[in-house]
Amino acid sequence: MAGQVTSTTFDLDADAAQCLAEVITFVRKSRSVTRPEIATSTGLSRTLATKYIDVALELNLLQSGEVGQSTGGRAPRLIDFNPNAGTILVAELGATGFNVAASDLNGNLLGTTFTRVEISDGPDVVLALVENSFDDLVGSLKIKNLWGVGIGVPGPVEFATGLPVSPPIMPGWDKFPLRERFSTKYKVPVWVDNDVNLMALGEHALRNDPITNELIFVKIGSGIGAGILTHGQLHRGAQGCAGDIGHIALSSNEKVQCRCGNLGCLEAVSGGLALIRDAEVASSKNESAHLKIRKKAKLRIEVRDVIEGSNNGDRWCVERVVKVGSDVGTVLATLVNFHNPSLIVLGGSVSAAGDKLLASIRETVLSRSLPLATRDLQIRITDFPIESGLVGAVEMVISELFSSENLRKWVSVGRPNQSSIHV
Ligand SMILES: [Zn+2]
CATH class of the missing domain: 1.10.10.10 (Winged helix-like DNA-binding domain superfamily/Winged helix DNA-binding domain)
Known part of the structure; x- marks a missing residue:
């Protein structure tokens, strides 16, 4: 390395x-x-x-x-x-844990590890663990040419400053200076973005196929969000929150309260947390034989239990997965008419529901979008559930390092460092 x-x-x-x-x-x-x-x-x-x-x-x-x-x-x-001129460290933070990796400048990942921790434990607890994992990578891979750090977080980020802004599932993280924390420790430039934006960038890099130039990547995890590529470039919008589709209202479910304060948001109705909430109710009402077994064993119900039930043909679980597909599909149909993507890729824990989810989304999107917009549209589940976010973080860092403005700053001192880029 x-x-x-x-x-x-x-x-x-x-x-x-x-x-x-x-x-x-x-x-x-x-x-x-x-x-x-x-x-x-x-x-x-x-x-x-x-x-x-x-x-x-x-x-x-x-x-x-x-x-x-x-x-x-x-x-x-x-x-x-020369992919070995520098090394990038990346972390992708999720609701219940984070992945880290080191990478060369071509996005080849090395030493990927996962650590379980609740993001709601707050930045001090989570980031100390991320730094431990980074330090382990620096030691075990003998990294001496660190050029940058990339971080993905499961919430809205103001890209210019790298600050999370009122992230609904990240209490204690609002405006936390992530960039400052890592750039002070590692003395290299740091960029932070919303996790699903990075998954879109990663999917584009990993698939290396022109179809990904017009891409919507949809993450259905605890919450729901989308990353949008146009001409192969990420569309972040004015403040960086483009694609936050989890808070688009579903008119048919306006009574469900969302963490954002509004009623009937897509993720409040059909995100991973909504799935767990509904599964708890179903198991206590004996509506699902599969979930009742979990409840009897006093086990906490998780998204994967609903998916397992669906795969085993449990009626409640199947219907719930299909409902996620029709809700997500309803919002995606609007996006398809608006954005005309070539490819929609699904990721996140709920996307592991596989074919039943995919079929339901496809059916809804096809029935509600204009024929021209769906003529060549492909909808699929990601082949890179772990790598896409990490490779996307590498892509983010590299495209920033090699932007003409930043390149000009750091070639004047020979290599990227903290003070040459973040002034
Ligand atoms: Zn909401």
Whole structure:
């Protein structure tokens, strides 16, 4: 994991930083390209392309790779992105635990671990555990070239500041200075975003398929939220809370009170916590044979019990899963008409309900959306339930590090550090 640490520095003006960022980003996304291909794709003259390729080579961000195919003359040497120039640490915080991993600059995860803790225990308890896990990774992987930290949280985040803002399932976290905490400890830049935004970015990176350029990623966990990609770019909105679909009202259930204070929100009716609430009632009323067994054994009912009941054909559990699908599908139908995605991907604990949930969502979306909007629409469950959020956090950090504005700041000191980026 240890990459060669460069001490080379460059003072670039804004235009030069823009050119350098375009060259690096193109090579990073394309892998193994020739110098003329870089010039053609970035629109730079050959002279300028050569200049910035050489700058990136000196910074150890690009490297000369294999010899490519000859088109007549001398075979060209291919240029590659150097994924080992830096290491990123990422954490994805959920309602009942968090995943952490280290990653190279290509998003290859190393040392992924899960720690169980309630997010409602508050930032001091949870973040001390996250730091322990990070420190373990730094020690076991001998990380000496840490370049950034990325954090996903299960609530709204003001992206510019990295502050959680009134997160409903995170008491004690409102405006907690997450960025400051990690950047002070690790001396590197830190970015924080809502977890489902990162899952959308991760799905895009992991699938590496143009269909993900117009993507809605829907997380049905304790709450419900969506991450929206347009032209492959995350749509965060003015403050960063675009896609917070859990609080769209379902007109048919306006009597259910939501944690946000409103009535009839999607997640108050059909999120994971709503599922557990309804399952408790059903088991006490003997409406579900499957859940009654849990209740008799005095076991706490969890989302997975309802899913297990549904898979075993328990009528109440099947109907409840189908109801989640029709409620989520009702909201998604509106989003499909509004946004016209190519792909909807479902993640989160409730998405483990699988085919019954998927069929119900598909049926509702297809019956309520315009035919043109659903003609080529695919709806599926994620193949990357753990990786998508972590890889998305890596993508967030890397796209920020290689934005022309930030790149200009840190190449002037040789490597990304806390003070060069967060001023
Ligand atoms: Zn609400």
